[in-house]
Amino acid sequence: MMEQPDFGRRLKELRKARRLSQAALAGEEISTGYLSRLESGARHPTERVVTYLAGRLAVERSAFDVPPRSGSLAQALSLATSSDSDETVEGLIAALDRAEDAEPLPRWQALWIVSRYRQRRGEHAEERAALEELVRIADELALPELQCRALSRLARSLRGTGEVTRAIDVAAHAHRLATRGELSVPDVGTALQTLVAAEAEAGRLPDARAHVDELVALVEHAGSEVMRTEALWSAATVRFRQGDHERAREFLERAMRGLDSRVDLTLWVRLRLATASLCLQTEPPLTGDGRVYLSEAEGALALVGTSVMRQELLMLRAYLAFHEGRYEDARAAHDELDGDDMRMTYRDRIRLSVLDSRLLLLEGHEERGLGRLRELGEEARQAANVDLAADIWRILAGALESTRRIS
Structure with missing residues (x-):
């Protein structure tokens, strides 16, 4: 029989594989407290207890001699990092559920992948849960880079679900960590971008303007093509909400000119959706330009489109029909979305x-x-x-x- 803590890990693995609670496995012969200490490795099992637990689990005593699948999370993580398929990420999610006591760094990396998967699918509650745990693990590890990245992603999620005040607090914390820790340009830039978006949403436009100007200056020479594009997009958002629609459109057009679709096709599509949205929110709406940008985005959605992006496109199509006086078409598009699994x-x-x-x-x-x-x-x-x-x-x-x- 294995020594502790391996016995406890194997016991826990067998119990969870059979979907048994500690109380259900303990039964009337042992207490749940004692079982918990066995699983944690704090107590050594007696021969009688091993026989009893084997009977409760319907396994041979030798089942406890099989090493626990400690590598299952590592295996799932390797598969998920080498493939973008939904199947590998679902496998990683299952491995995370089994490996509650995994080492913090592999668990953090797995949760990072899972949170991005949830975000792409518009699964907001599940994304939030993964991000909250990411922040907790990063704080335990006291690694500023991981703290900053987890906080920036959490702030973005909070803003997306309407919790703007908390989003600003979280993003500001990420920005402070990035600047005080003299982190990399991508870390500082991501924190700034998230802070700008939340401040603009809350109507704190002077703060957003100051931070977005800092962002654009930061990435102008040191940032990647994608970072420069996203910074210009953020600048356009702030200018638009300040009422400077012409300057906002100039920023977006610069962003579109500066991004090759082969570098990031998803961002290329999102930019066109954002520019179409700006055109349709301008007074009076620029319906002709909006139609062009929507057509360009729609052509690429078949390649990279997520359900969230397809819903956004349909909403903008509804607004385009509304502004063009095609009210029946606008109603039909609205009703199609309203009955859908809303992920926007x-x-x-x-x-x-x-x-x-x-x-x-x-x-x-x-x-x-x-x-x-x-x-x-x-x-x-x-x-x-x-x-x-x-x-x-x-x-x-x-x-x-x-x-x-x-x-």
């Missing part, structure tokens, strides 16, 4: 609901449309999403004015 960000989900409200007004349901706009504006305000709330109140004011003129 908080901001885009609210924008889709705003479109529904505006269509309700056009369809003669004034009370429902106006009431829904008020609810959405208040929801965005309570979420501290000042920029989004201001857009909704502006649309509501215009709808009320139109209603009064008609009546």
